[in-house]
Amino acid sequence: MDNSDLKKVGLKVTLPRVKILQILENAHDHHLSAEDVYRVLLESGDDIGLATVYRVLTQFEEAKLVTRHHFSEGHSVFEIDHGTHHDHLVCVECKTVEEFFDPAIEERQQFIAEKAGYTITDHNLNIYGICAKCQKST
Amino acid sequence: MDNSDLKKVGLKVTLPRVKILQILENAHDHHLSAEDVYRVLLESGDDIGLATVYRVLTQFEEAKLVTRHHFSEGHSVFEIDHGTHHDHLVCVECKTVEEFFDPAIEERQQFIAEKAGYTITDHNLNIYGICAKCQKST
DNA sequence: GTCCGTGCAAAGGATTTGCATAATC
DNA sequence: GATTATGCAAATCCTTTGCACGGAC
Numbered sequence: 001m002d003n004s005d006l007k008k009v010g011l012k013v014t015l016p017r018v019k020i021l022q023i024l025e026n027a028h029d030h031h032l033s034a035e036d037v038y039r040v041l042l043e044s045g046d047d048i049g050l051a052t053v054y055r056v057l058t059q060f061e062e063a064k065l066v067t068r069h070h071f072s073e074g075h076s077v078f079e080i081d082h083g084t085h086h087d088h089l090v091c092v093e094c095k096t097v098e099e100f101f102d103p104a105i106e107e108r109q110q111f112i113a114e115k116a117g118y119t120i121t122d123h124n125l126n127i128y129g130i131c132a133k134c135q136k137s138t
Numbered sequence: 139m140d141n142s143d144l145k146k147v148g149l150k151v152t153l154p155r156v157k158i159l160q161i162l163e164n165a166h167d168h169h170l171s172a173e174d175v176y177r178v179l180l181e182s183g184d185d186i187g188l189a190t191v192y193r194v195l196t197q198f199e200e201a202k203l204v205t206r207h208h209f210s211e212g213h214s215v216f217e218i219d220h221g222t223h224h225d226h227l228v229c230v231e232c233k234t235v236e237e238f239f240d241p242a243i244e245e246r247q248q249f250i251a252e253k254a255g256y257t258i259t260d261h262n263l264n265i266y267g268i269c270a271k272c273q274k275s276t
Numbered sequence: 277g278t279c280c281g282t283g284c285a286a287a288g289g290a291t292t293t294g295c296a297t298a299a300t301c
Numbered sequence: 302g303a304t305t306a307t308g309c310a311a312a313t314c315c316t317t318t319g320c321a322c323g324g325a326c
Contacts, residue, residue, distance in 0.1 A: 048307085054292070058291095112265070116227055117270030131254075171315095186282085
């Protein structure tokens, strides 16, 4: 994903947008909050305001470049949207996020929604737990 | 669930707590935000502050009388906890919430978490869609 | 009567918005 | 050069907290 993606979705190629896109791509675990992005920007010496970070992330979401998630922590986290749906496994200790995809679960969800007369627009499954690493260190 | 439940969990029986418990029980769809509860209180002429609503709901959550959910709308919703785990089907139009429980999905979740080395502490699955009623009225 | 609970207003964190300046095309 | 984006500060939304008063036990 590079600058041409910005043009493709009708967004001007500006420094903040390019930088933020890069940060999201290079993040260790690919799920960052607006604060996280802002902090990385500050560390790299870029003078970009937090308001801009929010604005850019929201634009990216509308352009379907990134997805916004609401884990149970009060704030939003963003990840690059590669077009492949998946759910999340979140470690409540170290906040690491892993992704998974389970066809059996997807199918059951579809079935349940249909049975209840719903047309699915979206769905999200979050499993919260303690990861292997954190279990050892306790 | 009546006043004795309050005593049981170590909370004094006060008017706000009793009223709020009643409101949660009698709610049409059993999922209310703090604002929703507050509005009902106002309508019944009770002079109870919004801060108290939040305090009481938080105490109820700690006492495991109610469960707090974060659907993708920015605010929390609360429901009476009858001790039976279930997931949610949320209509994005009329905001109605239905509950469901699917053993197959529960089992798969357990399996996925184990495979990834996680000990599950909690999990939640929300399916967002348009309910039968809202599909007709559009 | 003691201690806990409540109301009000003020504080708090996350996110959004208004406006003048600065950058892109 | 026109239009769109940015930075800063102020505003907003949801929720929590501090403090003096009132109610439960």
